Amino acid sequence: MSFSPFLIRQRSRTLAKLLCNLSFHRSMGGGPRTFPGGLNKWQWKRMHEKKAKEKERRLLDQEKQIYQARIRSQIRAKLAAGSEDRDRESRTASSPSHYNPMSPKDQIKALADRFMKEGAEDLWNEDDGELESAPLRPIQRPVSARGIETPMEFRTDVSDRRNLADNRSRVLHPLGDSLITRRFSVQARRRGAPRFRFRRNGGSSSDGDDDSEIGLDGDLVNSYRDGNKVLRSSKSLPRFNFNEGDASVDDESGSRGRTGVNKIMSRGSLGSYDAKKVRRTLRAFEGDDSNLLEQVQFIREELNKRKSIGHEVGQEQEDSVLTHKRFDECGISPLTIKALTSAGYVHMTKVQEATLSVCLEGMDALVKAKTGTGKSAAFLLPAIEAVVKAKSSCSNQRTPPIVVLILCPTRELASQIAAEATVLLKHHDGIGVQTLIGGTRFKLDQKRLESDPCQIIVATPGRLLDHIENKSGFSVRLMGLKMLVLDEADHLLDLGFRKDVEKLVDCVPRQRQSLLFSATIPKEVRRISQLVLRKEHAFIDTVGLSGVETPSKVKQSYLVQSHELQFQLVHQLLKEHTTQVIDYKVIVFCNTAMVTSLLYLLLREMMMNVRELHSRKTQFYRTRISDEFRESKRLILITSDVSARGMNYPDVTLVIQLGIPSDRVHYIHRLGRTGREDKEGEGILILAPWEEHFLDDIKDLPIKKSQSIQLNPNIKLEMDDAMMKIDNSIKEAAYHAWLGYYNSIIEIGRDKTTLVELANRFSSSIGLEKPPSLFRKTALKMGLKDIPGIRIRK
Ligand SMILES: Nc1ncnc2c1ncn2[C@@H]1O[C@H](COP(=O)(O)OP(=O)(O)OP(=O)(O)O)[C@@H](O)[C@H]1O
Numbered sequence: 001m002s003f004s005p006f007l008i009r010q011r012s013r014t015l016a017k018l019l020c021n022l023s024f025h026r027s028m029g030g031g032p033r034t035f036p037g038g039l040n041k042w043q044w045k046r047m048h049e050k051k052a053k054e055k056e057r058r059l060l061d062q063e064k065q066i067y068q069a070r071i072r073s074q075i076r077a078k079l080a081a082g083s084e085d086r087d088r089e090s091r092t093a094s095s096p097s098h099y100n101p102m103s104p105k106d107q108i109k110a111l112a113d114r115f116m117k118e119g120a121e122d123l124w125n126e127d128d129g130e131l132e133s134a135p136l137r138p139i140q141r142p143v144s145a146r147g148i149e150t151p152m153e154f155r156t157d158v159s160d161r162r163n164l165a166d167n168r169s170r171v172l173h174p175l176g177d178s179l180i181t182r183r184f185s186v187q188a189r190r191r192g193a194p195r196f197r198f199r200r201n202g203g204s205s206s207d208g209d210d211d212s213e214i215g216l217d218g219d220l221v222n223s224y225r226d227g228n229k230v231l232r233s234s235k236s237l238p239r240f241n242f243n244e245g246d247a248s249v250d251d252e253s254g255s256r257g258r259t260g261v262n263k264i265m266s267r268g269s270l271g272s273y274d275a276k277k278v279r280r281t282l283r284a285f286e287g288d289d290s291n292l293l294e295q296v297q298f299i300r301e302e303l304n305k306r307k308s309i310g311h312e313v314g315q316e317q318e319d320s321v322l323t324h325k326r327f328d329e330c331g332i333s334p335l336t337i338k339a340l341t342s343a344g345y346v347h348m349t350k351v352q353e354a355t356l357s358v359c360l361e362g363m364d365a366l367v368k369a370k371t372g373t374g375k376s377a378a379f380l381l382p383a384i385e386a387v388v389k390a391k392s393s394c395s396n397q398r399t400p401p402i403v404v405l406i407l408c409p410t411r412e413l414a415s416q417i418a419a420e421a422t423v424l425l426k427h428h429d430g431i432g433v434q435t436l437i438g439g440t441r442f443k444l445d446q447k448r449l450e451s452d453p454c455q456i457i458v459a460t461p462g463r464l465l466d467h468i469e470n471k472s473g474f475s476v477r478l479m480g481l482k483m484l485v486l487d488e489a490d491h492l493l494d495l496g497f498r499k500d501v502e503k504l505v506d507c508v509p510r511q512r513q514s515l516l517f518s519a520t521i522p523k524e525v526r527r528i529s530q531l532v533l534r535k536e537h538a539f540i541d542t543v544g545l546s547g548v549e550t551p552s553k554v555k556q557s558y559l560v561q562s563h564e565l566q567f568q569l570v571h572q573l574l575k576e577h578t579t580q581v582i583d584y585k586v587i588v589f590c591n592t593a594m595v596t597s598l599l600y601l602l603l604r605e606m607m608m609n610v611r612e613l614h615s616r617k618t619q620f621y622r623t624r625i626s627d628e629f630r631e632s633k634r635l636i637l638i639t640s641d642v643s644a645r646g647m648n649y650p651d652v653t654l655v656i657q658l659g660i661p662s663d664r665v666h667y668i669h670r671l672g673r674t675g676r677e678d679k680e681g682e683g684i685l686i687l688a689p690w691e692e693h694f695l696d697d698i699k700d701l702p703i704k705k706s707q708s709i710q711l712n713p714n715i716k717l718e719m720d721d722a723m724m725k726i727d728n729s730i731k732e733a734a735y736h737a738w739l740g741y742y743n744s745i746i747e748i749g750r751d752k753t754t755l756v757e758l759a760n761r762f763s764s765s766i767g768l769e770k771p772p773s774l775f776r777k778t779a780l781k782m783g784l785k786d787i788p789g790i791r792i793r794k
Pocket of ligand 1: 344345346347348349352369370371372373374375376377518519645646647648672676677
């Protein structure tokens with residue numbers, strides 16, 4: 001048989017193609033793979049990576065433009081506001097439209113001021129340095145029942161300052177005049193009134209603007225927005241007249257005399273249209289101008305009294321997580337309301353109230369709210385509504401599309417959210433939720449997806465990508481996606497997950513709603529969130545720049561103890577707590593899985609009621625322990641950061657953090673396992689002496705140094721005995737993990753000699769005769785090869 005060169009080439013090409021397909025199928029572990037345009041998996045991947053990069057570049061460009069535009073508008077606003085203020089304060093200009101130009105000094109100040117404002121993150125760039133989180137001015141903000149700054153109180157405060165500064169004024173108005181009202185709107189913005197960017201009920205979009213109007217005769221109609229709330233208060237305010245009778249003349253003439261124009265809505269401008277002819281005056285002061293100073297003093301005291309009462313009430317109200325708004329007022333389906341009611345949810349929490357209307361309108365949102373305040377329901381409710389809506393529009397499909405995709409960083413959290421969704425879906429027939437999480441059998445997932453098609457998927461990124469890459473049917477179902485939710489968004493957009501999330505975002509339709517939730521949203525995350533969110537998105541922050549990010553009823557303290565004695569300290573703290581609190585429930589966080597395991601074994605040997613939960617355990621075990629701990633009382637969970645975020649274990653009475661957390665965000669999330677739903681709790685941080693610098697990172701949080709604890713020497717002996725019983729391999733693994741973790745902490749990681757010294761002390765404290773050796777390669781990677789005290793494995 002003879003073959004022409006052409007035939008040979010043809011055949012070899014076909015063969016190569018076949019072989020390629022074969023190996024491709026094998027590597028993918030699934031059926032035939034087809035990617036649009038005849039691309040293979042890698043080409044397809046590369047294409048998406050390229051697309052993602054382009055998208056990122058585009059977003060960064062856009063951001064740059066927004067940044068510049070904002071700076072321009074801020075300066076413009078500042079110039080206008082500055083001139084206006086000067087105009088009013090000096091009251092010298094003859095025409096209100098005449099502005100004195102800003103001095104160069106003022107201009108620089110205006111530029112600097114923009115960084116001190118709420119929402120300044122918008123304008124931030126890497127070169128600008130640290131974000132100033134403290135409020136610009138020291139005035140305390142009283143807060144209303146819904147966590148809103150009460151205009152009355154704030155006005156009193158500002159007015160107080162103004163009046164005291166200018167007691168030459170003939171009319172002392174305790175709640176300020178229109179000038180003060182104007183100032184309030186500017187200052188409220190400056191001093192941290194939360195920024196919100198969303199459309200309200202078809203109204204115009206608001207960007208954190210406050211609307212303040214002054215009514216007649218000090219009748220203050222004040223309306224300003226806080227999130228989706230509009231607070232209106234109308235007060236008739238008494239006037240304190242120090243001179244003769246009619247205060248109205250003062251207002252009018254004062255304003256005329258000094259500025260030559262009438263203020264809008266003032267008596268002067270209204271003339272005969274002023275309906276309120278009779279002015280309210282405080283009789284006691286009328287005609288009594290002999291002891292002016294005494295009166296001023298009296299008013300001062302009154303103001304202070306009112307201020308402090310208001311502040312206390314405001315504080316109490318701010319602490320409350322629940323609001324007065326009911327779920328049946330917000331347009332969610334009756335079946336969901338029914339489920340909510342049977343789950344005991346009647347009133348919304350703050351975050352639910354602030355976000356629900358925005359999310360139901362279909363807007364993208366980035367939401368920050370304290371731990372344990374009901375963020376899960378805040379995104380699950382709009383998610384369910386999205387499914388209900390999609391279901392009614394395409395009810396005849398045999399396999400429904402996936403309408404909502406919820407991404408979580410940990411498997412336990414995904415399971416917990418799916419469980420909460422199931423509760424809320426109790427009365428919705430035909431709507432289902434499923435988890436796709438690592439550590440379970442892939443085939444089992446596939447079977448469940450086929451046998452029980454659902455519309456809501458809660459997944460961890462890795463396993464979800466496996467499904468997208470391995471089963472083309474799944475990708476097709478994702479094409480109907482309407483909503484993408486990232487719970488613990490800052491973590492999912494962290495370096496560890498970002499690549500996966502970017503890939504996932506490229507596999508879902510661009511026309512979707514995206515919701516990002518977390519208790520912590522650092523400024524870099526706000527920037528990078530644009531990879532997922534539309535440009536027009538709402539940023540809803542129910543904590544606020546000036547607010548404390550940790551639950552208000554959690555008592556926070558720290559103890560300093562050397563590494564060698566920390567296990568004993570934990571034991572003693574646990575002993576004390578479990579004897580004092582009947583229904584105790586404690587979580588102890590360790591920095592690595594292997595140290596977690598070692599501490600667990602040690603405490604178990606010492607007859608404490610402990611469980612362990614970390615990444616080195618099988619998923620089956622993790623789920624069992626997590627469920628057990630959720631249901632139990634009088635139990636201690638020794639865990640790593642797998643339990644730090646989102647896990648809702650009810651009624652945790654104490655959280656102990658052993659060793660320096662990797663950052664402030666970790667500290668906040670771990671602590672947030674206690675004091676949930678407005679309950680009380682306690683958090684203790686144990687640091688080694690050299691770790692105290694971490695306190696700088698959390699100095700704005702209410703954490704205090706605890707009284708030092710006298711360690712019991714008898715317990716030390718008992719502990720040494722218990723330690724002897726633990727297998728050396730566990731201790732060696734704990735040593736390696738310890739060294740690895742602290743080597744990654746910059747402060748100590750730089751000083752390798754001290755690091756090794758500390759590690760070796762830790763090694764002997766856990767009963768190892770000599771420090772375990774390292775592989776040469778590992779030591780090299782860690783930069784420890786030639787450090788004295790490091791033993792290299794032969
Ligand atoms: N409206 C409500 N009424 C009563 N309880 C609620 C309400 N909303 C949520 N909860 C309860 O509050 C608890 C905390 O909710 P959730 O776990 O959603 O908090 P979270 O804000 O997501 O916390 P984290 O930041 O730690 O993830 C849960 O037990 C939940 O059942």
